[in-house]
Amino acid sequence: MELNIRLSGAAGQGIQTANDILGKLATRSGYFCYSFNDAESRIRGGINFNHMRVSTLPVSAPRERVDILIALSSPGLESNLSKLVDNGVLISGVKTETAGKSTFELGSLDITNKKVYGLAAVAVVSSILNIALPDLEKIIKEQFKGKESILDINLDAARQAYSMAQSWTEGAALSLNPPKESLQQGKWLSGGDAFALGAAAGGVSFVAAYPMSPATSIMTNLSHWSKELEVHVEQAESEVTAINMVAGASYAGARALTSTSGGGFALMTEGISLTGMIETPLVVAIAQRPGPATGLPTRTAQGDLRFAIHGGHGFFPRVVLAPKNINDNFTITSEAFDLAEKYQIPVIVLTDQLLQDSKQSLKNFDFDSISQKRYQLSREELEKLDVYQRYRFTDDGVSPLAYPGQSSHPVVVDSDEHDQDGHLTESAEISKKMAEKRHRKLKTILQSCKKPESWNLKPGIPLVLTWGSTWGVVNEVQKRLEKQGIEFAHVNLSWMWPLPADFFRKELEQASKTIIIEHSVGSEFESLMREVTLHDFDHAVRKMDGRPFGVEDIEVELKELL
Amino acid sequence: MELNIRLSGAAGQGIQTANDILGKLATRSGYFCYSFNDAESRIRGGINFNHMRVSTLPVSAPRERVDILIALSSPGLESNLSKLVDNGVLISGVKTETAGKSTFELGSLDITNKKVYGLAAVAVVSSILNIALPDLEKIIKEQFKGKESILDINLDAARQAYSMAQSWTEGAALSLNPPKESLQQGKWLSGGDAFALGAAAGGVSFVAAYPMSPATSIMTNLSHWSKELEVHVEQAESEVTAINMVAGASYAGARALTSTSGGGFALMTEGISLTGMIETPLVVAIAQRPGPATGLPTRTAQGDLRFAIHGGHGFFPRVVLAPKNINDNFTITSEAFDLAEKYQIPVIVLTDQLLQDSKQSLKNFDFDSISQKRYQLSREELEKLDVYQRYRFTDDGVSPLAYPGQSSHPVVVDSDEHDQDGHLTESAEISKKMAEKRHRKLKTILQSCKKPESWNLKPGIPLVLTWGSTWGVVNEVQKRLEKQGIEFAHVNLSWMWPLPADFFRKELEQASKTIIIEHSVGSEFESLMREVTLHDFDHAVRKMDGRPFGVEDIEVELKELL
């Protein structure tokens, strides 16, 4: 059971804030909520919406269906009205003559400042959901802490709208009871929040980055939390600066992060190759959006998978990970820091606009579940050594790590091919051995490679393969189709690279049919899976318009293909 | 029949010049010559060599065997002496007591300036090859034109050395007669020369680049020839500038080129993605060297194949080509310009240090064999249009091309997703159509895709697969093994991307065994072939030390694997 509430309007009309208040409120009231947004790349005007699912079961995928349409602008109303279901209701901030839809006119309230319409609409929804007015008031007070000057008009609008809505029967008809089992003290947060918290739990102590949608929230969050987390966030003057700064910081002992989108990553590939050569741990977040070039800055895509794997010249081991949902944005990011330092490699986390900007009701994150281990030699171990060799040849290819100033041993790293001491070399023999050492790490790293997650995996039925955030819709559609008697296996990759040869080949071959789904114009994921598994897929589903896959789309699509 | 002559010494001792004089001279005398060099990344000192093959048949691959060792420095002597064959001879510029090798001591000449030792050694070789002294003198005069002050001491050294060598019987024993059929007016040039000439024939009119080994010779050549070729060469302050400059120049109507190595390309991937989005023709040369990072700047590798294919965020069509030899550096580069403009895409030409710095005797290039076609609408066609749409939707995905100022129609290009007019759009529908339009070009481009070249291709025998410059050694080894009764098919790719699915799959499956050879630490080429052909290779041969594959290495290796 769920209600799909779409808040639409122009940039600057406060639909984000209204959405947030509603999300928090419903989460506290015991519902599972999920919202995603659809915004233009502008600051004022245009046609944007936030889509909120309030549900009695966990949900984490975009939907097309709208039960309650909140429209604060005429274009917002026009472009979304067709999505409103037959018995759905409209809460409108603009004059409208939409025959056949029962409408709550915000204009009929005694409100002069239209800036509070968003909040008034939230109050109407609260009434529909039978959330008590004091709970709503509490959250409004929290939200406007420090902005007391506008608190009162917001409170007033909410109260008015709430009381009027109490007698709005068409709305009340949609009411939904919260589930018996719900999150205890659930949090309401975005993928960008979860990512930053994951970095924090992973021990990040230095961030250099340049703002770029949809990655900016990572650096913004960490900057706001810099005191509590003892992290320094530096806004670099470009991505080229950022990557070379974090490389330096990592050499100096910091757990370092940079975050960007595909276009910024492009400027970082030289530096990624540097960290591959000097074997300096690093975590890089790529929050994907549709390219090429500037593309659609505020939309979503999974188009940078191959670029993340192959970006940078020459061979060096790296790990590429892709969270499947907001919770993974936390766990996988924190693991990324551990992997980076353990293997002294760059680890790339591929998130995307959908994940970053979506919000969800989630359990609190558990700090203790995250490894706090550090991999450097201790000062004591170092002082016992006669010489410290940064690039000592070892069986697993991983050399002992130390940072400058930690002991009396200088630490020498070099972007040229180098000897064990870190000094540049022209020797064919040493070059070969050093390249082999780096290559050996690949095998070592594969020990950490995780099998993909799977749902209903068994031979003889169709298999649907996804990666990263596309998990969400397919996971939900799997349950929906199961109820309709249509069964398939769902496999989702989060560990994207490196993959052992024949990885998952057997499972693919045992399927009655294989379908690959990726949110990309090209076929990056399919090509990767072909390379690794030598499997020929029966069908591929892709996406060209930068909008997320919706549950409805995929349901239709899969019904056809299965 | 051939003589392998290795000139070794320190940087700054003039072995390059000596090598060049010898190459020109032997080419004019009717021999087929090939030389490659092995140099450290420094300006003076160190241990370098140039290896020259003087042959009665065309040759174009590195060898290990040395018949005549010219050593101008003690380290040069020591590091190469073991390569000298049993009946080989030594021409030495340093005191030496190498028992058992017959030695021509340059020190016994009446020469005080050791800078001319290299030339004296060339004179000795000329004598061995029975090249007439006046021919040598002529070339020396050409070489030192404008440097008359040092001409005389060079001439004197050559004459002395030549006359003394006339009575050196051990040397004379190696003599070699030129072939009956030889090149008419053969040229002696490097891959870097051939690349620049290919660009010229392809109509290049604007170059912006930043110096980087081993690509620098391309811009240096074109800069020297700028008057004759009407090309402007701009040294940019960085590769980021260079790529955005050429994008601008191309928009303005120039046939534009930038040249770099892997590390510079890394800085260009953002701009490559830009040209993919704005659909501006462009040729990018990547002269590969071993990475990651700075790696081995003066050595060779094929490590950037995947990076060339996937470098840049988001999906956009591109073509990646790889010349197999110096002659291809000319033809493929000129074709690259045609393809770039025809499809309005970036075309990447992957050469490498081995190809760029090697030299060879070749026939003159034929300007008329190169397409001089341009693909823009004419001024007249443009003026007939009511509106000009830079991104008009077309069946083949290729829109009519025009440049600004050409007619009264403004030309609008945009790195954001855009409509047919070139203006930025937020529309899902137009975004989808425009992404589809770019994607359609892939299929159109595949019409130009060439089958790989093959030698002795037939089912039931082993098949050896190579790409780019690795063709050279394998081609030669194929002939050598054939004589030994060992047969294999050799297939070499020059058109690297895009490739149709199942490309060459049948041929691979019909082979008794498949071996893939790539000059890389990683397995970029193998992974690409796996992806495209779904074929599992039996063996892979790779290279870790940045030195070129030698004929001898590959012969041994293949004998083992076949």
Add this chain to the structure above:
Amino acid sequence: MGKYKEEDYKSNVENAWCPGCGNFGILNTVKQTLAELDIGPHQAVICTGIGQAPKLPHYMKVNTFNGLHGREVASAQGIKMANPELEVIVHGGDGGIYGEGGNHFLHAIRRNLNITVVVHDNRIYGLTKGQPSPTSELGLVTGIKPEGVQISPLKPLELAISQECSFVAQAFSANIKENVEILKAAILNEGFSLVNMLQPCITWNKVNTYKWFRDNTFKVDSEHDPYDSRATLELLKDKLPLGIIYKNKKEAYDSKVARARVFCGKEGFNKIAGSFG
């Protein structure tokens, strides 16, 4: 009056700037300037990157190269070198041109092609929602820097003057009449011309408002000699001068380079190829 009128540069693209944004004034200035200089929509190229300022050419009818964030000055130079007949004008943000693209800017001053660069200096990253830009003042509070900017602002005029830039002016976006004159002079100047265009971002920069700019700027005296670099540096001491600040006579680079829209001829080719005998 010339051939072209302001309306010849009109476009139908919906404007996405915030109502009241300083950019509107700049857009009007540009159209009027081109019309007054009789430069048609097909004769000028407006070259931009990404940001609010760089959207400008979409809102008019003109050759447009809307490239990458911060790369506008690099691309503009490529355009000019390929076809010196085009009138190349760059419009970019302070973030793009002085931040991401600072190096292009610096070396473009040295290269001294005959182009004009107009920086919409709103002292903030507008499009990406209000992070500090290189020209943000010390202490400016932004979403990303709640404790306020801690790094001294870049001094773009001083930078350009230190490199003996061919032409340096400063303008305030609201003064359209004066700005048309400044922009005309910049375009007519043979060489690299910088116009630092102070522009209020009413949404994100609550310090450098219209009022603030009015209070903190002054018009350069008509007596001021822009060739006198010492007098110029004096001008920059306190408040923000508006007008043509500095000029330096030097030959433009593009006059030296060949037009680059040609194929090399067979003759030239054979001459070069033949030299490898």
Add this chain to the structure above:
Amino acid sequence: MGKYKEEDYKSNVENAWCPGCGNFGILNTVKQTLAELDIGPHQAVICTGIGQAPKLPHYMKVNTFNGLHGREVASAQGIKMANPELEVIVHGGDGGIYGEGGNHFLHAIRRNLNITVVVHDNRIYGLTKGQPSPTSELGLVTGIKPEGVQISPLKPLELAISQECSFVAQAFSANIKENVEILKAAILNEGFSLVNMLQPCITWNKVNTYKWFRDNTFKVDSEHDPYDSRATLELLKDKLPLGIIYKNKKEAYDSKVARARVFCGKEGFNKIAGSFG
């Protein structure tokens, strides 16, 4: 005398510079300076890029971050911010720092971390065989520019001063004794210190030779007040001044940032995570 002697910084790596190169003098200067300042090989980091100059730290014993061409100033800032206790010194070429890395340099001056940047200014690209660098003089003939350089040279000192750089000096590589004093002052200065180190490249730059530098430099008068920016610009008018040219009192940025070698604690984490209730 302190704990450390010049020999404590000795390395066994074979030197690959051309005999007679100006870089040797700089190497000696650095070793002597560190010894005299009592900064041990494990306490300093020499951060470099790629070129001839950037090979310097390999020829001594010291913490070394030999990163990418032109990126040395970016990486050095990362090192310093992560661990302000390290004495961070950059050595780079004029090509790397002023060309490829010009933007890092420009913004590093603004950022004003307590680091020292020594630019080996040989007015040429040494390692890549003699292309023009940003500081190459007009008309300099190189392999790539047979007709001579046509772009005005960058003016690095003027650039730094225009941005009110904390410390600006110029030196000539051959004057080891004086240069030790200059480098000491640069390292001791709290803030971003630039030392433009004129250095003959005897192989590729046949114009700016030892003799040329001797003839075209002069020592800055001991009376010169480096805080007087006008006097400083006067100094730069004709020949090349050697010594401490310009200083500007401002607080260094690193003193404001926390050491960054720590894990966030559970408490801090829970406080933040808890705020999402």
